[in-house]
Amino acid sequence: MDLRYEAFCFADPLFYDEQQEIGARVDDFAQALPAPAAGWVTADRGVWRVLHPAGRELPAQGWKIHVSAGLDNARRVLVQVHEYCVEHRISYKHLRSVLTLLARNSKYAPRDGSAKLVTIYPVDDNELERVLEDLSARLEGEHGAYILSDLRYGDGPLYVRYGGFAEQWVEHDGNRVLAIRKPDGRLVPDKREPTFSVPDWVKIPACLRSSVAARKAGDPAQFPYRVTSSLHFSNGGGVYLADPKAGGDQVVLKEARPYAGLDKARIDAVERLRREHEVLDRLADVPGVPRALERFTVWEHHYLAMEYMPGNSLGNWLARNYPLTRRGTTEEDLAEYARRALDVVARVEETVQAIHARGLVFGDLHPLNILIDEDSRISLIDFEMAFDVESGDRPALGAPGFRAPADRTGFEIDEHAVAALRLWLFLPLSQLTELAPAKLRGIADFVERRFALPRGYADAAVAVLAPRAVPAEPAPVHTELDQEKPDWPLVRKQIAEAILASATPERRDRLFPGDIEQFRVGGACFGVGAAGVLHALDVIGAGRFPEHERWLIDSVRREPPTRPGFYDGSYGIAYVLENFGHHDEATKLLASSARLVEQTTDHALEGGLAGIGLTMLHFATARQDNEFGRQALTTAVRLAEALETAAPPGNFARAGLLSGWSGPALLFVRLFERTGEPAWLSFADQALCRDLEECVESDDGSLQVRDGAARTLPYVGIGGSGILLVAEQLARHRPDAEACKSLPGLRESCRGEFVIHPGLLFGRCGLAVALGMDPDPTEPIRAAIDLHLARLAWYAVPFKGGLAFPGNQLLRLSMDVKTGSAGILLALAALLDGKEVLPFLGGTPSPQTSGR
Numbered sequence: 115m116d117l118r119y120e121a122f123c124f125a126d127p128l129f130y131d132e133q134q135e136i137g138a139r140v141d142d143f144a145q146a147l148p149a150p151a152a153g154w155v156t157a158d159r160g161v162w163r164v165l166h167p168a169g170r171e172l173p174a175q176g177w178k179i180h181v182s183a184g185l186d187n188a189r190r191v192l193v194q195v196h197e198y199c200v201e202h203r204i205s206y207k208h209l210r211s212v213l214t215l216l217a218r219n220s221k222y223a224p225r226d227g228s229a230k231l232v233t234i235y236p237v238d239d240n241e242l243e244r245v246l247e248d249l250s251a252r253l254e255g256e257h258g259a260y261i262l263s264d265l266r267y268g269d270g271p272l273y274v275r276y277g278g279f280a281e282q283w284v285e286h287d288g289n290r291v292l293a294i295r296k297p298d299g300r301l302v303p304d305k306r307e308p309t310f311s312v313p314d315w316v317k318i319p320a321c322l323r324s325s326v327a328a329r330k331a332g333d334p335a336q337f338p339y340r341v342t343s344s345l346h347f348s349n350g351g352g353v354y355l356a357d358p359k360a361g362g363d364q365v366v367l368k369e370a371r372p373y374a375g376l377d378k379a380r381i382d383a384v385e386r387l388r389r390e391h392e393v394l395d396r397l398a399d400v401p402g403v404p405r406a407l408e409r410f411t412v413w414e415h416h417y418l419a420m421e422y423m424p425g426n427s428l429g430n431w432l433a434r435n436y437p438l439t440r441r442g443t444t445e446e447d448l449a450e451y452a453r454r455a456l457d458v459v460a461r462v463e464e465t466v467q468a469i470h471a472r473g474l475v476f477g478d479l480h481p482l483n484i485l486i487d488e489d490s491r492i493s494l495i496d497f498e499m500a501f502d503v504e505s506g507d508r509p510a511l512g513a514p515g516f517r518a519p520a521d522r523t524g525f526e527i528d529e530h531a532v533a534a535l536r537l538w539l540f541l542p543l544s545q546l547t548e549l550a551p552a553k554l555r556g557i558a559d560f561v562e563r564r565f566a567l568p569r570g571y572a573d574a575a576v577a578v579l580a581p582r583a584v585p586a587e588p589a590p591v592h593t594e595l596d597q598e599k600p601d602w603p604l605v606r607k608q609i610a611e612a613i614l615a616s617a618t619p620e621r622r623d624r625l626f627p628g629d630i631e632q633f634r635v636g637g638a639c640f641g642v643g644a645a646g647v648l649h650a651l652d653v654i655g656a657g658r659f660p661e662h663e664r665w666l667i668d669s670v671r672r673e674p675p676t677r678p679g680f681y682d683g684s685y686g687i688a689y690v691l692e693n694f695g696h697h698d699e700a701t702k703l704l705a706s707s708a709r710l711v712e713q714t715t716d717h718a719l720e721g722g723l724a725g726i727g728l729t730m731l732h733f734a735t736a737r738q739d740n741e742f743g744r745q746a747l748t749t750a751v752r753l754a755e756a757l758e759t760a761a762p763p764g765n766f767a768r769a770g771l772l773s774g775w776s777g778p779a780l781l782f783v784r785l786f787e788r789t790g791e792p793a794w795l796s797f798a799d800q801a802l803c804r805d806l807e808e809c810v811e812s813d814d815g816s817l818q819v820r821d822g823a824a825r826t827l828p829y830v831g832i833g834g835s836g837i838l839l840v841a842e843q844l845a846r847h848r849p850d851a852e853a854c855k856s857l858p859g860l861r862e863s864c865r866g867e868f869v870i871h872p873g874l875l876f877g878r879c880g881l882a883v884a885l886g887m888d889p890d891p892t893e894p895i896r897a898a899i900d901l902h903l904a905r906l907a908w909y910a911v912p913f914k915g916g917l918a919f920p921g922n923q924l925l926r927l928s929m930d931v932k933t934g935s936a937g938i939l940l941a942l943a944a945l946l947d948g949k950e951v952l953p954f955l956g957g958t959p960s961p962q963t964s965g966r
Contacts, residue, residue: 129627182258350375350383379510425487480513515544612916628930640686646931680725719777770836802853817859830880874937
């Protein structure tokens with residue numbers, strides 16, 4: 115469960131989006147601001163409105179001032195700042211609406227950007243001091259959440275941080291990040307972390323010395339616990355394991371920040387912590403509920419110390435025990451798992467009933483709030499949404515797929531979550547029923563049939579989960595994918611129609627809705643943006659769309675990519691423009707990215723040298739231009755040198771097509787095919803073996819990429835099937851290569867019956883395509899491909915006469931290549947027609963017939 119996605123679900127019920135007003139701006143802050151006089155330049159940039167005095171130059175970096183505010187005083191604070199900055203001709207930007215402020219200060223919004231209503235750009239230290247003094251007086255008594263990344267000035271809502279004013283970029287740990295320039299001219303990352311820090315060459319201005327002293331004045335001795343580890347962070351605060359300094363058992367400490375971590379009822383973390391303490395006191399001595407030990411405040415943060423409950427989350431338990439992720443599962447395996455899962459449900463129900471007996475509603479039951487220990491004992495944690503049943507309250511936060519609809523009250527809220535859990539334990543797709551309620555019956559039927567559960571088990575869950583409006587149960591929506599033998603050309607036509615129907619050419623930030631990464635890397639790129647979607651439509655024969663190609667060109671002209679990568683930047687866009695005949699635009703884009711390429715050291719295909727080199731090789735062939743070939747060769751040499759000194763595997767996975775050394779291996783294979791030099795195959799073998807070092811053999815004999823202590827990954831983007839795709843390419847030329855010995859185990863990792871996402875790079879379709887690369891597939895391999903295709907019916911959602919698919923986390927639909935419908939189109943074209951699934955990978959050697 116990636117909690118970042120919740121913050122992008124506020125704006126639209128179908129697609130991930132930033133919270134911003136499009137069309138009628140009823141909550142636009144600008145309505146409360148007097149218009150500046152002539153001589154000001156204003157611009158809307160995403161969620162921000164920028165105001166700048168014409169002709170006034172800003173430095174590229176310096177001390178910036180952030181102003182925090184709560185929802186109740188944001189307009190008042192903004193008016194004061196606006197009037198001051200206009201009067202003194204000082205550049206600043208502000209969030210455009212109170213809804214945006216709520217979204218950015220919500221519980222699961224990124225902590226490094228939280229609480230910032232305004233950013234002010236002083237031109238020098240003298241102006242910094244003057245603005246801080248003046249605004250401190252103007253804003254006396256105003257409140258706002260603490261901005262974790264900044265240094266607080268005085269006791270009010272003013273904060274400062276040294277950082278970039280203009281956009282500058284540098285590569286860091288395989289990613290392109292915003293940068294600032296050192297005195298020697300080198301660019302280094304502009305640290306944007308939830309802690310205050312100052313670059314070592316920057317001198318603290320005199321006006322901030324008292325603020326630094328105040329920050330250091332906190333006495334650690336006042337804190338009564340010694341924190342040993344962190345368990346979880348949210349925008350509202352952290353959760354920690356700690357030992358009492360006075361002695362005693364280990365405890366869990368829950369932290370709450372004032373005015374931060376807002377829920378939909380606009381209640382902050384401190385108020386929720388207070389309520390949780392009251393609830394735990396009422397539940398004292400209930401088995402499976404932690405005891406509240408004490409609540410206290412240190413500095414401005416509030417804490418609740420609670421009894422430590424042993425065990426792992428039920429989500430982790432499912433990941434380790436769920437039988438359908440393994441190949442070769444027997445009926446005995448399913449029966450044993452069903453027995454254990456039903457026991458878990460019974461124990462959870464027993465604990466929930468004990469809570470109800472005290473007159474309380476838990477309010478936030480979901481797998482991460484349920485702990486199970488080695489003896490299968492159940493505990494519940496995180497009672498901040500709990501409430502008295504007589505109060506008529508409702509939880510303002512909740513986990514997708516488990517939170518109750520608005521027509522449930524009191525104990526029914528928990529009963530809804532328990533019913534969802536009864537299905538989730540056997541098919542963990544509960545989030546999908548919130549996006550598409552008509553999927554409920556199909557999920558329930560599969561659960562009861564596949565696990566041979568008691569007759570009526572599914573009906574009982576559906577009776578609780580189904581909407582109460584007439585008809586009580588949403589009518590199942592059957593799509594072409596539900597047919598025993600789907601008409602695959604029709605399916606692809608319907609997917610293309612849904613993609614085109616989702617287009618928003620009137621927007622400047624994106625053309626097609628996709629993953630939340632759009633709002634970090636831009637809506638034009640290949641992976642999550644317009645370039646990849648238009649490429650996919652062209653590959654499957656859906657046609658060319660001049661209006662959308664014009665949008666892509668205009669977007670690149672308006673905001674040139676700040677990354678050179680194939681999937682996340684300029685090279686992937688240039689590849690698509692070149693193939694569409696926009697040669698001049700492609701040339702300009704490559705030329706403008708030359709400096710970015712020089713700075714790039716990342717090896718990967720997604721954003722690094724592998725994708726850059728493969729693009730150069732493509733241009734060399736397409737244009738018959740040896741200069742591009744020379745550049746590709748130079749890039750490959752850089753990669754080969756980096757391979758010799760590659761760092762050993764870390765704790766978390768990078769191996770696979772997008773992030774690992776499989777991307778460089780693909781470039782090495784393609785260079786062999788172009789030059790005939792066998793050394794490139796040796797480099798490819800070495801690169802793949804480096805990725806295989808990150809793999810472990812699972813208990814079913816499959817080979818998957820290790821990610822942390824307990825999780826393994828089979829996916830294309832990061833995972834075993836991404837290694838498999840490239841290893842199959844190497845095997846065509848050197849079947850005796852060391853890496854090719856792992857082909858059987860990698861293929862086995864793609865045969866699991868259950869995959870949570872449908873997409874190409876991080877889901878089911880990628881596994882199917884990887885299996886389809888087998889030049890001589892066995893019957894089990896063909897059966898696995900057929901099963902993956904058949905299971906697409908689980909996810910398909912009708913959209914404007916077509917078919918769409920949910921993206922990452924299953925909370926919203928996605929149309930992009932990386933997570934959504936465009937990637938599924940490419941997978942179908944590869945599997946059914948033998949077309950190239952992704953640039954540089956070639957087609958499948960044994961395609962199925964599209965009419966099968």
